[in-house]
Amino acid sequence: MKKIITLALGLFSGMAVFGQGHYNGSSFNPNDYFAPHAGWIIPVWYGYANMDYYNAAGNRSDQLINPAPGNPTELHIKQKVITHSFILMAIYSGKGKIFGANWGMMVIPTLNSPTANIALDYYSSQTGSGNYVFTNKSIGFGDMYIQPIWLSWTKGKFSYAINYGVWAPTGKYKPHDLDNGGHGYWSHNIRVAGKTKPTPRTNITVATTLEINQWQKDTDFKEGSHFTVDVGGTYVLDSRGDEVGIFGNYSTQVSDDKGTNGGFASDKIAGIGAFGSYWIVPMKIGLMGRITQNFGAENRFAGIAVQAGVNILIPNSH
Template identity: 75%
Template sequence: MKKLFTLLLTVSLYFSAFSQGHYTGSSFNPGDYFAPHPGLIIPVWYGFANMDYHNAAGNKSDQLINPAPGNPTSLKIAQNVKTHSFILMAIYGGKGKILGANWGMMAIPMLNSPTANIALDYYSSQTGSGTYVFTNKSIGFGDMYVQPVWLSWAKGKFSYAVNYGFWAPTGRYKPHDLDNGGHGYWSHNIRVAGRVEPADKVTVSLATTVELNSWQHDTDFKEGSHLTVDLGGTYLLSKRGDQVGIFSHYTSQISDDKGTNGGFVSDRIAGVGGFVSYWITPMKVGLMGRITQNFGAKNRFAGTAVQAGVNILIPSH
């Protein structure tokens, strides 16, 4: 069971769909914190997100309270932001062991419309009172995620993993610009994860991710760090590797923003969702769909995100 589960690396992402910082909880399926079997995996995905702004009280609001120096006390904003993303990934499972662990690497370039997070950045950077409407419909390259450290160890029914990845500011960024496709800063993700198989065909995983952000290009602003806890489980439907699963996450800001620009308000968000995967050609071509619903958001955009895509697996013999 574990071999079938591990071979299907079902990374399904909607990074930056509604969060501050780069990493969004529930971006990975429960088994995707653990290194894949040797070979190359090429997932191709489309994602759609429908988000509304939630204020410090956790309610949907058209008022963005922004106490940053030089900015207005509040802004009237367009509450709803819809985003589209196209994601092409390159995932490699290496042969042999590193420190006794299975290992891999991944790279994820993004092609997307400006996300709700970028909308929030745009709103919070305004320096005049009035109404601001985010109506950009352009599509361009976003920031790129690279995970050069992806190690996992297995012992009996237990597995453990350590991941390090970074977000490079490859997306277009210009201060206060509506056409931005990226955030204009580097982010570093440090993750530890564990997994157990409590019953036949069933696995449960828990992962903790800390995201550390650099200073934003050409502005006096540094996004605070965030801590995300992801919890999920899967059930194997067949010997060919088809499966269903559920996942959840909780994200909270754990350090203050720095500088003289930006929102300067702490944020948090939680979410639940599920996925289903099906192999068209066992262990070669597979389909997947997933949906995530967020709740408990404060000082963030939150809502529903849907993804669908194809996974192409080229095993290493």
């Protein structure tokens, strides 16, 4: 039975000359890589994130080192970047099978305040050394995620999934603009996942995601590709489907940036977190809470993120 679906809000919208693509590890809960086969699911989420910058040595720093040609070699930056995000998801899982698999589709529009990646874009676009503070408090539309291919197979205690999704640059983007809400480029996510059930109430999941980015609008920049490994486990508490779980991830850049505006410094990040879900009305209306702590970051902002949401499930009619 499919449980509540959520994303790590506030972490994946925003852009940067030092951009890290759209997808962040553990954006999904461990069971959410597999098509729900349950009709319509309409989640509404709020997310809060508090981020600090970590340099190439993995140390928290207020100095941004930027080896890109034409940019300053050092900037002093405001350390904490606090963001807020809102997401309305629309998920549909159809009847029948495709190639013997359960199937579904997903659309995720985002509304967010400028994120840590946008702050990093602002800092890295400065033209002289000195002290800079990112103070934008506006809220606007971010980029939209569309997942038209979502197939999953189950055989005994094992499940497998293949997903393809694309991030469309629907958020506002203008080079070096403080008010940006999107990346300004398309990103393709190719994902393969597997799950096993050691006991009837437990699941263990491993998923891998390759993100391939296109050239950025109105700039000579193409963000390198990233590879992410997500792992996690869940435990069903009762017959209602209430659930708790843990998750972790590791993401690293696997190809170089291209273009004269690239950051030319690879990035990486890891994270660990936990979630819980509770059905107010079993399998119809539910609540979800999540917390994620990042660590091991290099050339990125990282910190803590908290999400809370309401989930509405509308089953297929029989």
